[in-house]
Amino acid sequence: MSKQMSHLDDIPSTPGKFKMEKSPFVHNRLRWHSSLAKLTFWSFIFLGLILIFFFRSPSSNPLPQDPSRRSLRTYNWGGPAWEKRVRSSACVRSHNGISVLVTGAAGFVGTHVSAALKRRGDGVLGLDNFNDYYDPSLKRARQALLERSGVFIVEGDINDSALLRKLFEVVAFTHVMHLAAQAGVRYAMENPGSYVHSNIAGLVSLLEVCKSANPQPAIVWASSSSVYGLNTKVPFSEKDRTDQPASLYAATKKAGEEIAHTYNHIYGLSLTGLRFFTVYGPWGRPDMAYFFFTRDILKGKSIPIFEAANHGTVARDFTYIDDIVKGCLAALDTAEKSTGSGGKKKGPAPLRVYNLGNTSPVPVSDLVSILERLLKVNAKRDIMKLPRNGDVQFTHANISLAQRELGYKPSTDLQTGLKKFVRWYLGYYNGGKKAAG
Numbered sequence: 001m002s003k004q005m006s007h008l009d010d011i012p013s014t015p016g017k018f019k020m021e022k023s024p025f026v027h028n029r030l031r032w033h034s035s036l037a038k039l040t041f042w043s044f045i046f047l048g049l050i051l052i053f054f055f056r057s058p059s060s061n062p063l064p065q066d067p068s069r070r071s072l073r074t075y076n077w078g079g080p081a082w083e084k085r086v087r088s089s090a091c092v093r094s095h096n097g098i099s100v101l102v103t104g105a106a107g108f109v110g111t112h113v114s115a116a117l118k119r120r121g122d123g124v125l126g127l128d129n130f131n132d133y134y135d136p137s138l139k140r141a142r143q144a145l146l147e148r149s150g151v152f153i154v155e156g157d158i159n160d161s162a163l164l165r166k167l168f169e170v171v172a173f174t175h176v177m178h179l180a181a182q183a184g185v186r187y188a189m190e191n192p193g194s195y196v197h198s199n200i201a202g203l204v205s206l207l208e209v210c211k212s213a214n215p216q217p218a219i220v221w222a223s224s225s226s227v228y229g230l231n232t233k234v235p236f237s238e239k240d241r242t243d244q245p246a247s248l249y250a251a252t253k254k255a256g257e258e259i260a261h262t263y264n265h266i267y268g269l270s271l272t273g274l275r276f277f278t279v280y281g282p283w284g285r286p287d288m289a290y291f292f293f294t295r296d297i298l299k300g301k302s303i304p305i306f307e308a309a310n311h312g313t314v315a316r317d318f319t320y321i322d323d324i325v326k327g328c329l330a331a332l333d334t335a336e337k338s339t340g341s342g343g344k345k346k347g348p349a350p351l352r353v354y355n356l357g358n359t360s361p362v363p364v365s366d367l368v369s370i371l372e373r374l375l376k377v378n379a380k381r382d383i384m385k386l387p388r389n390g391d392v393q394f395t396h397a398n399i400s401l402a403q404r405e406l407g408y409k410p411s412t413d414l415q416t417g418l419k420k421f422v423r424w425y426l427g428y429y430n431g432g433k434k435a436a437g
């Protein structure tokens, strides 16, 4: 050890009592030494903080309360028992049946489509992240319903590529019915990130896995009537312009249609987008107007009814769930195979888009009148100007393409459909006594 070092070692530990050496060399060494000590000290503190954070991290404590951080949730999957359930649920039980991965299976449309597929003997495996955009207990009740008919819902996110790859490893799905999405037009202004997460990143994650699967599945997925945005030509036909979305929700669905084009073009994936028009019915979504109007009419709360400028009517082409389910099954049945394999395109594959609507728009105020009659309660109407929150004034589907190519023929008018909804609602929420989310 050098002399100088031993001298430095003799420095008193109380800095205030230390007399500075004149030599600049000694001065620098001293500063270096004390900075090293400080650095070590702070590194320990920092490491300690990281360890504390790690052990309290969301893996064991998901953050369902914060919707923008839903992606941080982790799910348990894997293992022989889990694989057995996956295989058994996806097992085809009818001659010429198909095996379908249904994403968003605990959702409104997902539950109905899964049940219908299972009923006719197809293999069905559900996937859902059970997020808390609306009351998750409703999703759990739908899950219980599906479980009773033999459909297993894997808990996980479509952004989890490892999980998706595992599912395709366990089952050679012939089809994917992709219904997992962040829905709702107005909520996009509150939580834009969740739309990008589910409707764009999630879609790409799913298509990436589908493109590499061998065999590649055919994919049918939920687009939306909202892609017509500010289009004023009615009824809306698939050939009309869709480049003026009025909400971020609509923009992400439109982006989905363009992304579908790319994966079809490069990888030969068979892709069918279905533009749903305001789907309603039993087991529906509590964020939709017909649902929370029912809840609030029963509670005696006033309901906001939007109207356009100059008392202009706001109307929707409300479409009953059973008609939508028939359209979904027909889209799956007519989807030709994807042509690629192992991520390589072998030839052109179909790329389709269909309107699934009811072809008869109903003003929102008429929807409220029907509900009043069915519930036998007068609504407290609060007529207000259509807020600038992404809503469009009206929707109206031209369904001739779906009629021709899918045999789609909606047969439920709003009065009949709402009657079925109200019957379910009163039963499910115990005559309105149980709280509706």
Ligand SMILES: O=C(O)[C@H]1O[C@H](OP(=O)(O)OP(=O)(O)OC[C@H]2O[C@@H](n3ccc(=O)[nH]c3=O)[C@H](O)[C@@H]2O)[C@H](O)[C@@H](O)[C@@H]1O
Pocket (backbone or CB within 6 Å): 183, 184, 185, 223, 224, 225, 226, 227, 276, 277, 278, 279, 287, 288, 289, 290, 304, 305, 306, 314, 315, 316, 364, 391, 392, 393
């Ligand atoms: O078909 C579609 O493309 C879309 O249909 C619905 O969106 P929307 O038609 O806006 O359905 P609701 O939120 O149930 O609204 C229905 C009607 O009630 C009106 N409304 C809504 C809320 C409210 O407080 N007051 C009110 O008058 C809306 O302006 C709209 O005309 C779904 O929420 C979307 O996920 C779906 O993609």
